[in-house]
Amino acid sequence: MSAPNPKPSTIFREAKAFSSFSVKDLAKAREFYGNTLGLKVTQQTEGLEMKLGGGLSVFLYPKPNHTPATFTVLNFPVEDIELAVDELKVRGIRLEHYDQPEIKTDKKGIMRGPGPQIAWFKDPDGNVLSVIQEK
Numbered sequence: 001m002s003a004p005n006p007k008p009s010t011i012f013r014e015a016k017a018f019s020s021f022s023v024k025d026l027a028k029a030r031e032f033y034g035n036t037l038g039l040k041v042t043q044q045t046e047g048l049e050m051k052l053g054g055g056l057s058v059f060l061y062p063k064p065n066h067t068p069a070t071f072t073v074l075n076f077p078v079e080d081i082e083l084a085v086d087e088l089k090v091r092g093i094r095l096e097h098y099d100q101p102e103i104k105t106d107k108k109g110i111m112r113g114p115g116p117q118i119a120w121f122k123d124p125d126g127n128v129l130s131v132i133q134e135k
Helices: 026-036 081-090
Strands: 019-023 040-043 048-051 057-062 072-077 117-122 128-133
Touching: 019 026, 019 072, 026 040, 026 048, 026 057, 081 117, 081 128
Parallel strands: 019 057, 072 128
Antiparallel strands: 040 048, 048 057, 117 128
């Protein structure tokens, strides 16, 4: 016999949720996200809190045996992907290039297709990030 479905709760709907992902080196992460990307980064007891646009935040926590995810952990929506990619390159960030059936980037590192335009790059610990422009 299954338990009755509980009434919908506001616990999760009203929670101020945030995302997190691991890094191996907090000092390198603080330098990259704070200085290279220019985000507001605050040291917390357990790691780093990054403030993003719209009042959102992401928490970075140290993990000695960190293995980067095989997917994009953070997307930065931009109005002009060309400008964003140029800015990343000026800051010394190398764009990822893909030549797969479902993901192909051009010479500049931008995937252009029927959906959004996306360019991927990595943080110092190998986490995949992107800039994304909706059409």
